[in-house]
Amino acid sequence: MRIEKKATLVSTTIAFLLVAFKLTVGIISGSVAVLASAIDSLLDTVVSLFNYFALHNSDKEPDENFNFGRRKLEPLAAVIEGTIISLSALFILYTAVSKMVQGSEIDHLDISIGVMIASLIITAGLVFFLNSVAKKTGNMVIQADALHYKTDLLSNGAVLLSLVVISFTEYTFIDPLLGIGISIYMIYSAFPLIKEGVLMLLDAALDxxxxxxxxxxxxxxxxxxxxxxxxxxxxxxxxxxxxxxxxxxxxxxxxxxxxxxxxxxxxxxxxxxxxxxxxxxxxxxxxxxxxxxx
Missing domain, CATH: 3.30.70.1350 (Cation efflux protein, cytoplasmic domain)
Known part of the structure; x- marks a missing residue:
């Protein structure tokens, strides 16, 4: 099995575990930042599965239907991943604004902080692994996956910081405010990914x-x-x-x-x-x- 495929299987498994942890704690605590992170991890799972499918099929030899092979599946996967990131960011933005307008309390902060610390450590290890695979192979799908989890790493760190601040100050408005910031950063990170994938699908010339x-x-x-x-x-x-x-x-x-x-x-x-x-x-x-x- 190609190392790229192994990388997508690893990222899919880790994303699934993170979804289970974050979603449970997010629902219990009512934190929009933790819920946003859980939704993002859920999308990570779907995207990683699609990336595995794309890599598996792009390896197939040319045939009578695809004389030049199926390599275009790789930029297609990058475009889909970037689009999913953007859509999830818009949902997080909507949820955060709603929470800011309506106001809400956050419960079980200690559990939320513990889960986010664990998520931060696990995601950091995954980013390091995916970056090393991307450098070895130059594969666009793995580069996209690495970028996606890098945004997760930054958002996890921001969520953890906000929860710590809230635990000391009880300024709960920080939670939806951070959700807005995370959503904007996710859209900003996804745009180059979508652009590069679209240009490749359109057979744009090299740089x-x-x-x-x-x-x-x-x-x-x-x-x-x-x-x-x-x-x-x-x-x-x-x-x-x-x-x-x-x-x-x-x-x-x-x-x-x-x-x-x-x-x-x-x-x-x-x-x-x-x-x-x-x-x-x-x-x-x-x-x-x-x-x-x-």
Missing amino acids: PQSVAKINKVLNSQFDISSHHDLRTRQSGSEIYISVHIVFSISTSLYDAHMVGDRIELAFKNLFPENTVYSLIHLDPYDDSEEAHLD
Whole structure:
């Protein structure tokens, strides 16, 4: 089993346990911050299960229905996860505002504080584990999962701090106020995740820095006349590069092919953490649109 799949199973199990603890204590105590954290953990469980499904199916070999595989499931999972985070944040915001308007008391603060301390420690360990997997694999789904639990870590810390302050001061308005702050931060964290996933689903080009590196490799090839029609995109952890390289008309097919192989290897070295697929067109003359116009 891939380490990415193991990571999603671990996160799903931990999220389920956190839901059980937080939801029970949140209902007993009436704390909107603890309930918000419980709802977020419940969504974590659903999202982690979906991430496992996405990783499992994205590994399948290309077939007659999906000639290029199913790697787009990874950015799709990231978009869905970001959307779920945003929707849960809106629900938390609504609950917090309602509590602030109506007012409420918080009971069993000692139990709530104990559960949040345990949640903080467990979530910190999970974030460390997911970050290490994300760095090793460069997988977008695991990066999204790590980001999600990182927001949980910060929100858990904030909830714990608010409960401690309330236990000493009895300023219960801090609880819904913190819920509002957590919801805003969750939306802010989810936006880049959704944006990156959507761009990948739309086959957006690689970032300008990566394209500049590719052009640098092409411009350094002394045995080609020019290049044109450079196109790039990314699907999950896979990068696709297409380009036309122009040779002298006297260059043999064998020599041109060897140059193409050399460029293909250079592209792979540019992105060692990704799987790179190169489509290099060997042109005996410049057949670009600009050349035809000239």
